[in-house]
Amino acid sequence: MAILLGSDIGLTASRRTFDSPAPTFDPTSLFAGGTDGAWYDVSDLSTLFQDSGGSVPVTVADQPVRYIRDKSGKGRHLVSSGGPGTLATDGVRRWIAVPINCQYRTSATGFVPIAGTYIGAACKPTDLGNGYILGAVNSNTNRFACYRGPTQISFIYNAPDDGPTAPKTVPDSRFEMYVDSQSAKMTYVNLDNYVNKVAGTSAGPPQYEAGSINVPCYIVINTDISLPSQAASSTINFYAGIVIGRALTVEERANCTTFFGSKAGQTL
Known part of the structure; x- marks a missing residue:
């Protein structure tokens, strides 16, 4: 039974017997097909390594x-530069x-954002x-990335066929959060991010629907907004x-929100 809260948040309720435990959500299941x-997932120490070759745990x-190992099975591991x-x-x-001027990125381009691409990050900006x-x-x-600034969290989307997002302003961005590209959820704010359908305006649907960039991209953490090949200051x-090349269903988004939100200590 699906319970819808507002227009954009989906929770799923289910019945189970005492001898039938609820299944554990594994984000790897989202990458099937x-x-x-x-x-x-930083909580999994088996995915973290002290050297850039991924051999010293x-x-x-x-x-x-x-070195951060990708858990999707797609081999998109991250290596630090700087830091x-x-x-x-x-x-x-x-x-x-992650300190100033430290970036993590895949060793090569290859991921191509397509219509509906989903991004979610459990994080805390600390400056x-x-x-x-x-x-x-x-x-x-x-x-196509989650942007953080002094007073805003938003999703930046630039490609030949569309304009950037309209930023959503918050009093201060320095708090634990799970923010995603279909419905950004934070400690004390619920923000809906969306792509402008006309560049320079804030008109758009209530759900973020990225168009296709059609260019192989690096997957990155803590990247400079003007020079994506460099780390952010x-x-x-x-x-x-998580970065995944499709839109998620209401149930999948709810699962990701709960799973990844808990990594940042949030009950969402």
């Missing part, structure tokens, strides 16, 4: 993280403390800088994230 993309807090970030924990959650938290970029005109805590 050849769907491209990647997902990353990260085992305790304060060790450097130079690197370090593993941190509060005893419950784990995150990568008032600008940058892309997570996204797919090739240049400053071919990009900003800092973030990165808990987990």
